[in-house]
Amino acid sequence: MATITIRVCRSLAVSCLLVAAAAVGSAALAGEDPRGIVPPPGVEVVKTLEQNWSDEESNWFYDAGQGSRLVPYDWFLALDQPGSEERFLAIDHLHALGLIARTPTPGNPDGLPVGFVRDAAYDDGTPAVGITCAACHTALITHGKTAYLVDGGPSGSDVEQFLRRLATALEETADDDGRFDRFATRVDPAATPQERRGLRDAVREIARERIGYNERSLSIPGGAPHGPGRIDAFGAIFNEVSATFLGIPGNARPADAPVSYPCLWDTPQHDRVQWNGIAENRTSALGALIFGTPLVGALGRNTGEVLGVFGTARINDHELLLPRHYDSTANKAHLLEFEATLTTLWSPEWPGAFGALDRAKIGRGAALYQTHCIDCHAPIDRADPDREVKAQMRAVGTDSKLLANTTRVVATGRLEGRQRSLQGLDRFDDEAPVAAILKHVVERVMLDPLPRPQLRDALADVVRKSDLIGPMFHSSVEVGYEGKSVRGDVSGIREEDDALTLYGAAADLDRLRTELGIKPDGGNSLRLAKGTVAGEYKARPLNGIWATAPYLHNGSVPTLAALLEPAAKRPATFHVGSTEFDPQAVGFVDDPRFPVFDTSLPGNGNAGHEYGGSLSAAEKADLLEYLKSL
Numbered sequence: 227m228a229t230i231t232i233r234v235c236r237s238l239a240v241s242c243l244l245v246a247a248a249a250v251g252s253a254a255l256a257g258e259d260p261r262g263i264v265p266p267p268g269v270e271v272v273k274t275l276e277q278n279w280s281d282e283e284s285n286w287f288y289d290a291g292q293g294s295r296l297v298p299y300d301w302f303l304a305l306d307q308p309g310s311e312e313r314f315l316a317i318d319h320l321h322a323l324g325l326i327a328r329t330p331t332p333g334n335p336d337g338l339p340v341g342f343v344r345d346a347a348y349d350d351g352t353p354a355v356g357i358t359c360a361a362c363h364t365a366l367i368t369h370g371k372t373a374y375l376v377d378g379g380p381s382g383s384d385v386e387q388f389l390r391r392l393a394t395a396l397e398e399t400a401d402d403d404g405r406f407d408r409f410a411t412r413v414d415p416a417a418t419p420q421e422r423r424g425l426r427d428a429v430r431e432i433a434r435e436r437i438g439y440n441e442r443s444l445s446i447p448g449g450a451p452h453g454p455g456r457i458d459a460f461g462a463i464f465n466e467v468s469a470t471f472l473g474i475p476g477n478a479r480p481a482d483a484p485v486s487y488p489c490l491w492d493t494p495q496h497d498r499v500q501w502n503g504i505a506e507n508r509t510s511a512l513g514a515l516i517f518g519t520p521l522v523g524a525l526g527r528n529t530g531e532v533l534g535v536f537g538t539a540r541i542n543d544h545e546l547l548l549p550r551h552y553d554s555t556a557n558k559a560h561l562l563e564f565e566a567t568l569t570t571l572w573s574p575e576w577p578g579a580f581g582a583l584d585r586a587k588i589g590r591g592a593a594l595y596q597t598h599c600i601d602c603h604a605p606i607d608r609a610d611p612d613r614e615v616k617a618q619m620r621a622v623g624t625d626s627k628l629l630a631n632t633t634r635v636v637a638t639g640r641l642e643g644r645q646r647s648l649q650g651l652d653r654f655d656d657e658a659p660v661a662a663i664l665k666h667v668v669e670r671v672m673l674d675p676l677p678r679p680q681l682r683d684a685l686a687d688v689v690r691k692s693d694l695i696g697p698m699f700h701s702s703v704e705v706g707y708e709g710k711s712v713r714g715d716v717s718g719i720r721e722e723d724d725a726l727t728l729y730g731a732a733a734d735l736d737r738l739r740t741e742l743g744i745k746p747d748g749g750n751s752l753r754l755a756k757g758t759v760a761g762e763y764k765a766r767p768l769n770g771i772w773a774t775a776p777y778l779h780n781g782s783v784p785t786l787a788a789l790l791e792p793a794a795k796r797p798a799t800f801h802v803g804s805t806e807f808d809p810q811a812v813g814f815v816d817d818p819r820f821p822v823f824d825t826s827l828p829g830n831g832n833a834g835h836e837y838g839g840s841l842s843a844a845e846k847a848d849l850l851e852y853l854k855s856l
Contacts, residue, residue, distance in 0.1 A: 261285060262330070264327035266321045271373070272375060277376075291557055293356070296392075304413050306409070314395055325361075341381075342361060343355070362380070368806050374574075380455055382454050382455050386445060459485070467533055477639075483628045504700060529561060550673075572609060576855060608770075625779075625831035634660050635658065635718045637656065641658075647666060658718070702714070705728070707742050726759055727751055730750065731750070784823075787810070804816070
């Protein structure tokens with residue numbers, strides 16, 4: 227975004243109006259619910275589940291910024307909804323978008339919904355509202371008149387509609403005199419006419435910024451809408467890093483591989499994370515000196531996430547003798563504290579109010595789990611502080627759109643000729659896998675900006691050694707070539723009519739060459755005539771699986787009961803957005819008042835993972851009961 231000056235002076239009336247709006251219908255809960263949750267319509271009680279977090283820890287997770295910058299904070303409080311004089315932050319509007327509304331609390335004085343906070347400032351010091359992990363990774367599951375708050379669970383929020391409505395609200399505010407006058411009075415009732423003109427210009431600028439992001443990173447016309455509970459996070463991250471930050475609009479690609487928000491419990495204990503296992507939880511003693519922490523994998527993936535959700539990075543126009551730090555809004559201290567907090571989070575257990583579990587069925591289901599599931603989904607003890615999870619990567623025939631989007635190759639622009647990473651002397655050509663560009667930018671953002679002598683010495687040592695920090699973003703694939711099928715990691719793929727070209731770390735590609743019977747050559751690309759490639763997805767332990775519907779990485783199967791059916795018998799369409807839980811099918815009620823999920827649209831395929839289709843109805847019921855108990 228161009229540097230602009232935004233003069234704000236929030237009037238007391240804005241806060242008072244928002245406090246009054248948040249209190250409507252929730253006065254009985256104020257003081258009783260220490261997390262300040264405003265129940266959705268029809269719900270009388272909000273309960274929390276035992277997940278090993280105190281109320282203070284949960285509130286910190288909801289309220290701590292990560293370096294995101296969406297719109298100026300006071301504008302967010304003052305905006306009206308599109309086509310309405312009702313506030314954008316009205317409780318019924320937040321509920322309609324699937325957001326978890328809250329009353330004001332000490333850490334959230336203006337009563338923003340879960341995961342929205344005062345965060346990174348603009349260049350002139352104006353504070354912005356930002357989005358945190360909690361916005362997409364906190365679930366509210368209802369059953370009758372009770373709602374259950376699940377920390378780290380996949381949210382039902384419709385982020386796509388939220389972003390579209392926010393952009394429209396800004397655009398309408400800039401274009402309509404009456405709407406702008408209401409807005410400007412709320413923001414600064416004492417502003418001069420000249421200041422108001424400057425404010426209106428700034429609203430137009432931020433509106434263009436938000437519209438541009440939506441055009442790059444939300445669903446395309448005629449494509450699959452992201453819908454409630456999904457977003458194409460990698461599409462957004464790659465577009466922002468390779469197109470926006472590099473200033474190459476042609477690098478943007480449609481963000482048309484939306485996935486469900488994954489659950490966060492046990493994330494720090496996994497060796498690889500994300501649906502496609504693209505990020506390693508690697509540690510490095512050298513990282514403590516270079517980045518200020520040995521948790522280089524965790525900091526890297528969390529930094530990458532911020533850059534996709536309204537964080538910024540400034541890629542320097544030129545390089546010096548040693549790698550340079552890139553300025554960014556990413557809040558390194560909070561990102562590390564988020565990770566530390568998650569180490570203590572437990573998965574939620576089945577609420578007794580959903581119905582008592584049948585111990586006999588669980589016993590029979592456990593035996594079926596041993597024969598059908600355990601090879602990929604090894605059980606763990608959620609309360610074991612030393613638990614570790616080794617990713618089981620498998621090509622199970624599920625939708626491949628995510629692989630295609632995360633392994634694309636793009637132009638490098640000003641990065642051409644620049645050192646690709648901190649751990650080697652390889653330099654960028656005119657094109658590179660977008661994952662390699664993301665790794666480069668993330669490493670430079672993480673890099674300590676202070677030119678201490680010991681840091682310079684450490685970096686000089688790094689470039690003489692190999693793979694001390696390791697690949698941060700690469701995809702696990704199954705490669706077929708001349709009758710052989712082997713598995714490995716790549717960062718980019720280019721498929722042509724007569725050949726397949728794989729890109730990645732030389733060590734990873736040499737392992738593939740060896741297994742395919744090709745002489746290793748230390749190159750960063752591997753061309754295979756008539757080769758094939760299939761993406762692999764990560765299987766994880768299934769503790770708390772009951773709270774993570776819909777299922778498969780793209781949310782294409784509504785319930786666990788449906789997932790145990792052959793793909794041909796799974797629902798071709800269903801509705802998403804309801805929070806009402808179905809304890810029998812283990813998923814959410816199919817409510818026609820909500821948007822339709824169409825599995826025939828690209829990226830929405832519900833095929834694959836057919837590991838329960840051969841079971842009898844009684845066996846499926848037993849296995850389902852066991853899954854509820856995890």
